Amino acid sequence: MLKKFAVTNYRGFKNRMEWDLSHPSNYTFNNDAIRNGMIKNGIIYGPNGAGKSNFGLALFDIANHLSHKWKKPDYYLNYACAAHYDEPVDFEYTFALDGHDVVYTYSKVAAELKGEIIREQLLIDGKEVLMKDNERLNISEEFGLTEVAIENLKESANNISLVNYLLGAVPLPKGHALLLLRDFVENMLFFRSLDNREFIGLKEGGSNIEEYIIKNGLADDFADYLHEVSGQVFQFAPGIPGENVLYCLMDSRKIPFQWVASTGTKNLELQYYWLKEMGNASFVFIDEFDAFYHHELSYQISKRLFEGPNQVFVTTHDTFLLSNDLLRPDCFFILRNNEIKAICDLTDKELRFGHNLEKLYRGGTFGL
Known part of the structure; x- marks a missing residue:
């Protein structure tokens, strides 16, 4: 310490x-x-x-x-x-x-x-x-x-x-x-x-946070996190092979998370990423x-x-x-x-x- x-x-x-x-x-x-x-x-x-x-x-x-x-x-x-x-x-x-x-x-x-x-x-x-x-x-x-x-x-x-x-x-x-x-x-x-x-x-290099969430199967966990800390409800679509974009489902339509997330919610995405990574x-x-x-x-x-x-x-x-x-x-x-x-x-x-x-x-x- x-x-x-x-x-x-x-x-x-x-x-x-x-x-x-x-x-x-x-x-x-x-x-x-x-x-x-x-x-x-x-x-x-x-x-x-x-x-x-x-x-x-x-x-x-x-x-x-x-x-x-x-x-x-x-x-x-x-x-x-x-x-x-x-x-x-x-x-x-x-x-x-x-x-x-x-x-x-x-x-x-x-x-x-x-x-x-x-x-x-x-x-x-x-x-x-x-x-x-x-x-x-x-x-x-x-x-x-x-x-x-x-x-x-x-x-x-x-x-x-x-x-x-x-x-x-x-x-x-x-x-x-x-x-x-x-x-x-x-x-x-x-x-x-x-x-x-x-x-x-x-970490040794930069990371694409949405790629990290998709590759590690954390979309549902991220949605639970957003609901727990901020009360927001998001449903994320299954990841598309070869694509590193996180999509929300809104009235059955797929919309990129970055399009609908507020500045504060985008910052929550960053906090979520580091909370996962900072264990060590x-x-x-x-x-x-x-x-x-x-x-x-x-x-x-x-x-x-x-x-x-x-x-x-x-x-x-x-x-x-x-x-x-x-x-x-x-x-x-x-x-x-x-x-x-x-x-x-x-x-x-x-x-x-x-x-x-x-x-x-x-x-x-x-x-x-």
Whole structure:
């Protein structure tokens, strides 16, 4: 699980911003949102322009050099903060991985739409096993690298990730913390559906969602899902061999689903797809997940997203979700002014189960 994340100088985040998920409060309700002493599920609020989307993208920077899954093609455009565009962006991740504490920090610059790592450090259970910057290179003897290999890495001009190099070049025993780190990052997922649908991680290429539904015989299951979460009734026609279009039956006529589905219903199709695919996801971040939803629909989708074992966080502006019936005060975050904090840390008031969090939020209790 992700315990802590910090970033400095990324896009609009001029100063260091830290997000700590390892210190939940002692609430006695909705304990499913906490796992192994860490926050598993959460909702992030913040004013327009505060940086919620950029925060999600910053979280997934690690996937750009440690994962072989799908990347955002234009990720390195507008990379560093404009005020310090010629300085590196600093990242710090702390993971709890099957009994190991893994701290991975690095600094990266963007060059020709690519990222170059200029500093890299890895600590496993408090022990430094890798460190490289402009002046030094230290690699733990446990990796068994020859002096020649170490010298070549020290003099290399292609700014490769040493973590990635070790994963590809060194035989590691099953359960090694480095392999656990790779597996976690390979299974991270970011997605959103606003003007354009896009995602990072988990899969190696794009997918046609309707083709996925048809090929896997999920048309009836998709219809049940739409009815359960939104009350809409659809009947889908049997798939036509060689055709990847989902058809609705309306008065015995076949009409393409995309012709009759509203914007929100099309977005539900995307949510349905990822709910099916994210079973093995380690960490999921959904940006503006409910941009086209009625508030009751947002609530139903949230419940589905949070019921699994994986860490799932979403951003929204829907204050209807600010409810102790859904989560708890240490799982609702506000991002503003280069900080992200749980609402329980933004007030001296003791927040209890009976409090109306939405009313408190709208009344300015948490500073908004």
